[in-house]
Amino acid sequence: MDLSLIPERFSVKKILGQGNFGVIYKAIDKEANQPVAIKLIRNRNGIHELKNEVKILTRLQGGDGIPTLIWSEKNTNHYVMELLGSCVNDKFISQNHIMCESNFIIIAEQLLQRLEFIHSKSVIHRDLKPHQLVLGGPKHKKIYLIDYGLSKLFESRNGKHIPFSERRPFAGTFNYASLNAHLGFQQSRRDDLESYCYILAYFLTGDLPWRISQATQNEAAIKKMKLSIKPHELYGNEVSLSKIFTYVRSLEFEQKPDYAYIQGLLGEYKKNIKNPLYRISWNLKRNNSVKNKTQTNHSCRKRHKSVVALIGDDLEANDMSATQVTNKYPEFKKRQKPMKRKFISEAPTADSLKINTDISCCVF
Numbered sequence: 001m002d003l004s005l006i007p008e009r010f011s012v013k014k015i016l017g018q019g020n021f022g023v024i025y026k027a028i029d030k031e032a033n034q035p036v037a038i039k040l041i042r043n044r045n046g047i048h049e050l051k052n053e054v055k056i057l058t059r060l061q062g063g064d065g066i067p068t069l070i071w072s073e074k075n076t077n078h079y080v081m082e083l084l085g086s087c088v089n090d091k092f093i094s095q096n097h098i099m100c101e102s103n104f105i106i107i108a109e110q111l112l113q114r115l116e117f118i119h120s121k122s123v124i125h126r127d128l129k130p131h132q133l134v135l136g137g138p139k140h141k142k143i144y145l146i147d148y149g150l151s152k153l154f155e156s157r158n159g160k161h162i163p164f165s166e167r168r169p170f171a172g173t174f175n176y177a178s179l180n181a182h183l184g185f186q187q188s189r190r191d192d193l194e195s196y197c198y199i200l201a202y203f204l205t206g207d208l209p210w211r212i213s214q215a216t217q218n219e220a221a222i223k224k225m226k227l228s229i230k231p232h233e234l235y236g237n238e239v240s241l242s243k244i245f246t247y248v249r250s251l252e253f254e255q256k257p258d259y260a261y262i263q264g265l266l267g268e269y270k271k272n273i274k275n276p277l278y279r280i281s282w283n284l285k286r287n288n289s290v291k292n293k294t295q296t297n298h299s300c301r302k303r304h305k306s307v308v309a310l311i312g313d314d315l316e317a318n319d320m321s322a323t324q325v326t327n328k329y330p331e332f333k334k335r336q337k338p339m340k341r342k343f344i345s346e347a348p349t350a351d352s353l354k355i356n357t358d359i360s361c362c363v364f
């Protein structure tokens with residue numbers, strides 16, 4: 001990586017995270033005497049995306065859960081932003097793809113607020129996925145939405161919506177992209193919300209219908225499944241979540257989503273949570289999360305119901321950690337195998353996309 005253009009003011013310490021386009025470093029801002037994060041693109045191919053990201057981030061500054069931009073300059077290969085904490089997806093994977101219902105609803109509500117905010121600034125994200133949710137703020141209890149490299153303005157300054165068009169190059173990540181994005185339609189607010197629905201299904205069940213089978217790890221198969229997917233296949237008996245998906249799928253291209261309606265449906269889901277917490281907590285025992293999961297009659301969970309129930313009992317009776325649980329129940333461990341994230345330095349090839357469909361993809 002070419003770190004030579006980073007100003008003296010910043011002293012680079014270590015790599016925090018990597019994506020398809022960039023590497024994120026932790027650094028110290030010597031002037032402000034505070035830690036920061038630097039996003040550096042891997043090669044010149046990413047320069048357009050970096051420029052776009054800085055433009056969009058500038059527009060979104062001040063929004064809740066939006067990383068603060070600290071330093072940027074034209075024609076350079078990096079920018080500096082506020083240092084955030086762990087990626088929510090990494091936490092989720094480290095907890096064996098289990099999320100307690102309190103965390104689930106907090107994340108669902110906060111992500112909806114982030115989307116409403118960015119849409120109010122005429123921005124669509126176009127690459128929503130669990131990796132783009134990072135913890136930050138006081139005690140790292142808030143969800144930040146990151147990575148605006150593929151984002152786009154959907155309306156002009158005077159509020160005129162971009163026109164609908166077809167045969168658009170794909171922008172996004174196959175597993176979480178909307179059906180319209182697969183079909184090559186111009187994206188709009190509704191497509192961010194469809195990706196939102198897939199993120200919710202992933203956090204709720206630990207997977208997505210098209211992720212479960214290795215055989216379906218390619219775009220054509222994912223698109224085919226999304227063409228015929230029914231809400232219950234994503235959310236089981238969670239009626240309120242199914243209603244969100246049905247509503248989102250019914251939105252017109254230019255239609256402003258009714259965020260309050262979606263929030264209301266999340267509220268219905270929330271009513272059924274016993275002892276909800278008001279801040280994110282990754283303490284499995286305290287949240288009684290595995291047991292909560294067994295209480296929800298969901299098709300994806302049903303198949304593993306007996307082993308999950310045993311684990312729930314163990315967690316309660318023996319105060320076991322998640323690692324102890326997975327060691328004791330290899331069947332569970334096998335199911336909860338963490339997804340591998342493959343980092344590539346070049347634009348993704350068809351083959352690499354077949355291996356890992358969580359790679360962002362866009363032709364500018």
Ligand SMILES: Nc1ncnc2c1ncn2[C@@H]1O[C@H](COP(=O)(O)OP(=O)(O)OP(=O)(O)O)[C@@H](O)[C@H]1O
Nearest residue numbers: 017018019020021022024037082083084087147360
């Ligand atoms: N401000 C930050 N503070 C701490 N960690 C961060 C920050 N920004 C990003 N990260 C970490 O770096 C990872 C990669 O960041 P990002 O998604 O911006 O890279 P990318 O190359 O654009 O990824 P993609 O492959 O999705 O395009 C994130 O998942 C997160 O874990």
